[in-house]
Amino acid sequence: MKDVLKLITVDDEYLIRNLIKNCISWEEIGIYIIGEASNAEEAISLIEQNTPDIILTDICMPSTDGLDMSSYILERYNKVKVVVITGYDEFEYAKRAIKVGVSDFILKPINDDELKSTILKLKNVILSERSKERDYNQIKDRINTFGSIVDLKENYECEDKCLNIEEIKKFILKNISNDELSLKLVSEFFYVNSSYLSRVFKAKTGMNFSEYIISVKMKIAMDMLKNSDLKSSEIGRKIGIHDPNYFSACFKKYTGFSIKEYKKLVL
Secondary structure: OOOOEEEEEEOOOHHHHHHHHHOOOHHHHOEEEEEEEOOHHHHHHHHHHOOOOEEEEEOOOOOOOHHHHHHHHHHHOOOOEEEEEEOHHHHHHHHHHHHHOOOEEEEOOOOHHHHHHHHHHHHHHHHHHHHHHHHHHHHHOOHHHHHHHOOOOOOOOOOOOOOOHHHHHHHHHHOOOOOOOOHHHHHHHOOOOHHHHHHHHHHHHOOOHHHHHHHHHHHHHHHHHHHOOOOHHHHHHHOOOOOHHHHHHHHHHHHOOOHHHHHHHHO
């Protein structure tokens, strides 16, 4: 089943590993425990054989501790989510673990409901990331076509050395399925003030930032309606618009036609 995720537990105490294994009906929530380890070395060996989606690890272990292990793993397996388990006296240490890139931490003694809630939250994150990656993989096959649609210039010489508008256009195109795509997201990615980006973008393209994003979405939607058998709701999702009514309204405003009318014109 594509929505079943793999998990391994890492703790030097057998009783804790056994408690984790039995405190939740893992199969019912779509999680399969593929293995358990008593130390970091065993865990790394397990991961190399069968990469999990989630790792649930104690912080305090002999030899390599859970934090160092998490750092090692996340550097090599950036899609894996790590949850660390810690005691109250290690609380500050656990907060530092977040900086390493762990997804969450759970305090001892382990509460069944908290553990289940934490894992389900991560499951939703992982499935969402997979969905967005699938959308991007489907869209990237036509990236050159979309590039010409939105007028990307490969040999563009940027007048402002601090702000390459063509690179920003490429970023928008590659992230078009992200429903959080916005001026704020782009400005943070390029480490530039959002007001400055908005002002320069408008000066160089003649369009404000939000108008440009919508225009790219609509041009891609028009191409997909013409060259694929996808339903309009599926196309909307692929361009980051999950509300069918909003997608229809944007399309009608941009093209002057309803989606149904446009299909009749081009098919």
